[in-house]
Amino acid sequence: MKKTLRKIAFIAALSSSSCFAQSTASVVEDFKPSTFNQPGQEYPMVNSQGYARFKIVAPAADSVRVSLGLGGRGGTKLKKADDGTWVGTTEGPMDEGFHYYNVNIDGGKFNDPGTLNFYGSTRWESGIEIPAHDRDFYALKNVPHGNVQQVLFPSPSTNTSRRAFVYTPPGYEKNTKEKYPVLYLQHGWGEDETAWMNQGHANLIMDNLIAEGKIKPFIIVNTYGMTNEVKWGRMKDFKIEPFQTVLIDELIPYVDANFRTIAKPSHRAMAGLSMGGMETKTITLNKPDVFAYYGLLSGGMYAPEDIKDKSKVKLIFLSAGSKEKPERILEATTKLKEAGFNAVSYVSDKTGHEFLTWRRSLLAMAPLLFK
Amino acid sequence: MKKTLRKIAFIAALSSSSCFAQSTASVVEDFKPSTFNQPGQEYPMVNSQGYARFKIVAPAADSVRVSLGLGGRGGTKLKKADDGTWVGTTEGPMDEGFHYYNVNIDGGKFNDPGTLNFYGSTRWESGIEIPAHDRDFYALKNVPHGNVQQVLFPSPSTNTSRRAFVYTPPGYEKNTKEKYPVLYLQHGWGEDETAWMNQGHANLIMDNLIAEGKIKPFIIVNTYGMTNEVKWGRMKDFKIEPFQTVLIDELIPYVDANFRTIAKPSHRAMAGLSMGGMETKTITLNKPDVFAYYGLLSGGMYAPEDIKDKSKVKLIFLSAGSKEKPERILEATTKLKEAGFNAVSYVSDKTGHEFLTWRRSLLAMAPLLFK
Known part of the structure; x- marks a missing residue:
């Protein structure tokens, strides 16, 4: 009995912080461009579950990281794809609504050229919109x-x-x-x-x-x-x-x-x-x-x-x-x-x-x- | 006489395209932040002659280039300074007034986090202002x-x-x-x-x-x-x-x-x-x-x-x-x-x-x- 209770509590803790490890099976592949993207830009994208996916072009970079991600994990590390772009998806769904973020390229803080900028953190930051169920x-x-x-x-x-x-x-x-x-x-x-x-x-x-x-x-x-x-x-x-x-x-x-x-x-x-x-x-x-x-x-x-x-x-x-x-x-x-x-x-x-x-x-x- | 004429023509050609090689002696060290900088940002800077100087933080990058520079030279290549920042000055004075630019970091096109963005070239670009003599x-x-x-x-x-x-x-x-x-x-x-x-x-x-x-x-x-x-x-x-x-x-x-x-x-x-x-x-x-x-x-x-x-x-x-x-x-x-x-x-x-x-x-x- 005690064991079961602890297991339930563990699951509850996981889901309340949304910090479950990403399982590719669980990510629905219905990503669409964020509504705040610059004209004609496909990325960043958002799926119906609230996952955000990023694609950054920086073929000669050594490391590309997006500040947005689940709490306390230092954002989302992008991986280099075969075409030289850097791609990555958040480990879990983000809260609905608007989020500021920036992109770290080889140790420098830049914005995602795919999306519009919004003034926050005393700088113009990148922004992404996770469609809210009540967005109407x-x-x-x-x-x-x-x-x-x-x-x-x-x-x-x-x-x-x-x-x-x-x-x-x-x-x-x-x-x-x-x-x-x-x-x-x-x-x-x-x-x-x-x-x-x-x-x-x-x-x-x-x-x-x-x-x-x-x-x-x-x-x-x-x-x-x-x-x-x-x-x-x-x-x-x-x-x-x-x-x-x-x-x-x-x-x-x-x-x-x-x-x-x-x-x-x-x-x-x-x-x-x-x-x-x-x-x-x-x-x-x-x-x-x-x-x-x-x-x-x-x-x-x-x-x-x-x-x-x-x-x-x-x-x-x-x-x-x-x-x-x-x-x-x-x-x-x-x-x-x-x-x-x-x-x-x-x-x-x-x-x-x-x-x-x-x-x-x-x-x-x-x-x-x-x- | 012929020699003198040719020399004058050569100088004229140089100055009309402003493509003279940069001589450190000729650059006046009175750089000030561009008027379009983001709040609190020192760089990009402009001097009284119209040279622009850039500083970009990207310590682990292999190459940083600013698209702004004298015509036909592919912009301004920045050099890595001892403190890990990338710094560079245009080879000559820029035309007075407003210029769009962007920053190439390891092959990707980004904006300069120091300055505001302006919509041009179908993207939000960095902008810099070279003070014009008639700016009043x-x-x-x-x-x-x-x-x-x-x-x-x-x-x-x-x-x-x-x-x-x-x-x-x-x-x-x-x-x-x-x-x-x-x-x-x-x-x-x-x-x-x-x-x-x-x-x-x-x-x-x-x-x-x-x-x-x-x-x-x-x-x-x-x-x-x-x-x-x-x-x-x-x-x-x-x-x-x-x-x-x-x-x-x-x-x-x-x-x-x-x-x-x-x-x-x-x-x-x-x-x-x-x-x-x-x-x-x-x-x-x-x-x-x-x-x-x-x-x-x-x-x-x-x-x-x-x-x-x-x-x-x-x-x-x-x-x-x-x-x-x-x-x-x-x-x-x-x-x-x-x-x-x-x-x-x-x-x-x-x-x-x-x-x-x-x-x-x-x-x-x-x-x-x-x-």
């Missing part, structure tokens, strides 16, 4: 589309023009009498203002929600949170003031002056993923008269005692992936509710600290905003 | 900035949503009574709708021209010209109809419906660089009632007999780099003028078939449009 919510559909506007706004505090991306919902150009609420939405450490639209598909998520009548249209603004001025692991050294000044004193007034916004705290939200959540928490607490809706996506939590004036907060949204120990998010939400806050939690099934968690979090949060 | 006209300045909007427009003919970028000038959001002329501006072969804003700085050129009062504000629209469906060198096989349908029947009506345009031929221009010039010529001739301003930038020329109704053409603008045999552009302009057209030519000094020619061409053309 961020698909490009034949519905009215909002625009994503690159804005260069004056920033006296940093003595330059800074960039923001502003999503304006479908109809914004034509409904010239209508004014809109605004969500300020921050990226994580290593990323920048391009992340939410490029890897997050925030614009498509909004287009689809609006087309289905699930939300009232609102504007989304992304700008660089200056998060990468501090090294990973040294977050405690991060000073919020420079970014807080840019956001509160420069960007928000610019957006309110140049877009048809409802320029009131009751129609302004701030949310962020990972380190952008930390920024959101700090700034919403420092500036309680600016935002009424707060969202932390894999980005920590509020305690009831953090917030001085409960009446100013209309929503606290906390989320995480199921692989990120979401219990603390759920507990924090319970405590906030008990203290009388409108707190909502969301856990993304079978995802970790990655963009599918955050796409889904936006999907869950958007209908709760500006009620 | 496309510099990011403390002036009001227009927005660059990513638009997804419905395209029944290709059964998808297609992407365009729309530059709206400063003040567009606030001056809600004002309507604007539109320039449809096409990229070249191997490029896409990102080229004019990313490597062309078209938005900054416009912002600066408007701030100096040199032009009346207008809108610019870039979309993918479907040019890369044909192989380089097989241009004759290119069929204009699919793109013409997208542009004329889908994009222009969408832009006129969703932006405050003056929706008349007298306030609509089409221009394009290289193969985008070929598209411009073909479409303006096929559809004489759509555009009144035509621009071919390193993209061929019109003959007077090409145009049936002279009264419909308000401007023909032809340009080329001085290294592109611009005589044929000048001759064509003369013939057009003699035939009674308002034709203007522009030659970019000391540049070839490259983006500084086209940035300058836009600078020269913009003030002539919509008069």
